[in-house]
Amino acid sequence: MEEAKVAIVGLGTVGTGVARLLLEQPARLARHAGRRLCLARVVVAHPEKPRALTLPPRVLTTDLEAVARDPEIVAVAHLVGGLEPARSIMLRLLESGKDVVTANKALLAEHGPEIFDRARALGRSVAFEASVAGGIPIIANISQCLSANRIVSLHAILNGTSNFILTHMEEHGAGYAEALAEAQRLGYAEADPRLDVDGTDTAQKLAILAHLAFGARVSWHEIPRQGIDTIEAADLRYARELGYRIKLLAIAELVNEGLELHVSPTLVRCGTPLAEVRGAYNAISVVGDAVGRVFFHGLGAGQMPTASAVVADLIDTVVGRAAITFRTLELWSQREALVTPREHANTKGRFYLRFTVEDRPGVMAELTGVLGREGVSIASVIQHEPPEEAVQPGCVPLVIVTHQTTEGASQRALEQIERLSCVRPNSVRMRIRQ
Amino acid sequence: MEEAKVAIVGLGTVGTGVARLLLEQPARLARHAGRRLCLARVVVAHPEKPRALTLPPRVLTTDLEAVARDPEIVAVAHLVGGLEPARSIMLRLLESGKDVVTANKALLAEHGPEIFDRARALGRSVAFEASVAGGIPIIANISQCLSANRIVSLHAILNGTSNFILTHMEEHGAGYAEALAEAQRLGYAEADPRLDVDGTDTAQKLAILAHLAFGARVSWHEIPRQGIDTIEAADLRYARELGYRIKLLAIAELVNEGLELHVSPTLVRCGTPLAEVRGAYNAISVVGDAVGRVFFHGLGAGQMPTASAVVADLIDTVVGRAAITFRTLELWSQREALVTPREHANTKGRFYLRFTVEDRPGVMAELTGVLGREGVSIASVIQHEPPEEAVQPGCVPLVIVTHQTTEGASQRALEQIERLSCVRPNSVRMRIRQ
Numbered sequence: 001m002e003e004a005k006v007a008i009v010g011l012g013t014v015g016t017g018v019a020r021l022l023l024e025q026p027a028r029l030a031r032h033a034g035r036r037l038c039l040a041r042v043v044v045a046h047p048e049k050p051r052a053l054t055l056p057p058r059v060l061t062t063d064l065e066a067v068a069r070d071p072e073i074v075a076v077a078h079l080v081g082g083l084e085p086a087r088s089i090m091l092r093l094l095e096s097g098k099d100v101v102t103a104n105k106a107l108l109a110e111h112g113p114e115i116f117d118r119a120r121a122l123g124r125s126v127a128f129e130a131s132v133a134g135g136i137p138i139i140a141n142i143s144q145c146l147s148a149n150r151i152v153s154l155h156a157i158l159n160g161t162s163n164f165i166l167t168h169m170e171e172h173g174a175g176y177a178e179a180l181a182e183a184q185r186l187g188y189a190e191a192d193p194r195l196d197v198d199g200t201d202t203a204q205k206l207a208i209l210a211h212l213a214f215g216a217r218v219s220w221h222e223i224p225r226q227g228i229d230t231i232e233a234a235d236l237r238y239a240r241e242l243g244y245r246i247k248l249l250a251i252a253e254l255v256n257e258g259l260e261l262h263v264s265p266t267l268v269r270c271g272t273p274l275a276e277v278r279g280a281y282n283a284i285s286v287v288g289d290a291v292g293r294v295f296f297h298g299l300g301a302g303q304m305p306t307a308s309a310v311v312a313d314l315i316d317t318v319v320g321r322a323a324i325t326f327r328t329l330e331l332w333s334q335r336e337a338l339v340t341p342r343e344h345a346n347t348k349g350r351f352y353l354r355f356t357v358e359d360r361p362g363v364m365a366e367l368t369g370v371l372g373r374e375g376v377s378i379a380s381v382i383q384h385e386p387p388e389e390a391v392q393p394g395c396v397p398l399v400i401v402t403h404q405t406t407e408g409a410s411q412r413a414l415e416q417i418e419r420l421s422c423v424r425p426n427s428v429r430m431r432i433r434q
Numbered sequence: 435m436e437e438a439k440v441a442i443v444g445l446g447t448v449g450t451g452v453a454r455l456l457l458e459q460p461a462r463l464a465r466h467a468g469r470r471l472c473l474a475r476v477v478v479a480h481p482e483k484p485r486a487l488t489l490p491p492r493v494l495t496t497d498l499e500a501v502a503r504d505p506e507i508v509a510v511a512h513l514v515g516g517l518e519p520a521r522s523i524m525l526r527l528l529e530s531g532k533d534v535v536t537a538n539k540a541l542l543a544e545h546g547p548e549i550f551d552r553a554r555a556l557g558r559s560v561a562f563e564a565s566v567a568g569g570i571p572i573i574a575n576i577s578q579c580l581s582a583n584r585i586v587s588l589h590a591i592l593n594g595t596s597n598f599i600l601t602h603m604e605e606h607g608a609g610y611a612e613a614l615a616e617a618q619r620l621g622y623a624e625a626d627p628r629l630d631v632d633g634t635d636t637a638q639k640l641a642i643l644a645h646l647a648f649g650a651r652v653s654w655h656e657i658p659r660q661g662i663d664t665i666e667a668a669d670l671r672y673a674r675e676l677g678y679r680i681k682l683l684a685i686a687e688l689v690n691e692g693l694e695l696h697v698s699p700t701l702v703r704c705g706t707p708l709a710e711v712r713g714a715y716n717a718i719s720v721v722g723d724a725v726g727r728v729f730f731h732g733l734g735a736g737q738m739p740t741a742s743a744v745v746a747d748l749i750d751t752v753v754g755r756a757a758i759t760f761r762t763l764e765l766w767s768q769r770e771a772l773v774t775p776r777e778h779a780n781t782k783g784r785f786y787l788r789f790t791v792e793d794r795p796g797v798m799a800e801l802t803g804v805l806g807r808e809g810v811s812i813a814s815v816i817q818h819e820p821p822e823e824a825v826q827p828g829c830v831p832l833v834i835v836t837h838q839t840t841e842g843a844s845q846r847a848l849e850q851i852e853r854l855s856c857v858r859p860n861s862v863r864m865r866i867r868q
Contacts, residue, residue: 148459
């Protein structure tokens, strides 16, 4: 049986998982690849660090050139996080003639055009299934399996940390800080969770999916995004009372030939598939004009789910499928965008608004007056008896659900309401999924 | 831009959908294929039949040889149902040098080894995404995207007709016959629905999936199967009372290095993803040892969802990915099976048993006596007051839920109970998913 030499750069959590599959499951991988995959080199920055697995002798190295200059190594799993030296390593591997597999979504979201152009010019391929939604093979499904379709919409939960926090808050009535601490304790959240909870991670993944699914050329910086860090336990209770759960949704949807694109905590109706995605799971609901709605659900992160995606890409690369896909799809090429994003302020939707207001007559009239002037129509209001432990003395929470309006109008109304003397700071505004 | 000539054999529902995509969406398909797909020929048996779409001049023909002998046609969508002449057409296309895409699961389930061996010998490929679960790309996901995994289990709803009928019975309290009539009225069931409702269609699809996911070499005839045609509205009510819905499940699961494989109406706990699959939808829940559980949900049949799968395969074929996949996977090769099916009688599980019994003292003792002698332990019993309209005068329904036992013991107990004089015919036995 033929042999294909592969290498790994970066032996963190995912790199270790990939090495484990390569070393411990050679027969299984050979069956799917039609050849043996031989792990020839693993490049690390700190060789002295204790490792969870034992590599064969002479495999571990600190020298990227040991990979770059070995003509027998055909494919490399690039599993280095961050932007630098990840970018330089990626370019060096491509220039030395390697096909590359990566899980680094931040790198692709930031430097995708440069990396893909370079790979194309050099006749190499870059595969990146693991960069979005971990173990769910959404990249292959959108770019290959659904290729007969015009994708019409994509609604997704792409950040397991945020979904874990929201699920924990809902199930345990916990506050945001408590749920975050639990996520960190269980290893679902980093010590610095900002990029996960503020929507950055989700926006980076959405930029990649929007490129594949819609032919949009959007930088993740341009995607309007809102995180989950301002959500309180009360919001989950109110949402539940209204028949919804709160999810951090990535949304890309064709409307009037333009693309609506945003990341926002959203009220999703209980019983619908996305509402039932619990804990650290991810899910993607895609609508194509031929296929209808297809729904994918699985683990969006973690060592072995992500390694599963990386190794599938390595197999695709050594058998030659990745090269064909990369060439035919012209990923991130200079080719004209097929669709341009719509102005976010014009995006239609219903909204959930929560205010902390003084508990006195006339307040409701003031708030609803502002909404009326902005043309925002009210669908329902929740104002309970003052809670036993009032958040602020003399104040009560007030929840307003709007009829269909726009991002712009609801945002303008919110800003004006927050300037009213009867309203305290830290209001919450979330979209409601139709 | 390069051009690739393709043909269609069979212009039924799916063939018409495929022709529509090829004729109406050339730019979209060219973007994904890196070349224009030109529909050169459509072969039909009855050219005089009125058609839902207008083909370009000289495309329609009754002569398969017009395709077979045209060296410019590289890929053919084989969309002829049944076994013959479908088999002969398939072999002729392969022998004339065409790569073939098919949606005919019965043909593959029956003649897969012959067809795949022939294709291999001739250096051709056969792609068959559309043969299982319509628009859900489960073939590509299992054979490519999850290739790093040992698949541990697969639970699936693969027959939209049966799922529509069960959903309609549950939601409307309808009987089986009434629900079947409604499915026929809406086009979800054929005039002769036998192969759909008796589990044959599901077993054929499961045989294909078991081959891909587990390397099992199983003929669909060998798969123990039970249909939904004996289920009554009362069963759905009892299931609901117990916290379950009834689904026709295809199950393949590794147990002690053997493969449990069967098709059975099964009580699935409400709230789990498979229980929430409604109407004509299909779903597949796959567990891999690296990726964990991945869940797919979408339309399992219908013109455009199935055409979506066929056209994705055509694109895969003309770009060369299908050839690589077909070659490396050695589908239905003579290679030794990786796993063998376990004896069905030894399959463990909990069971739902419903009997129609005489409404007199001592009956319960007789039934439970039989169960006790077979070592079947009772978890719960439902016997309500005699229903207002008794099914049979002087009789009442009795539902028994067992603890964990085996297929064999529960079946033997059922047979003995049915021979008791106090028990009427047409008992029901269904599995309960843990």
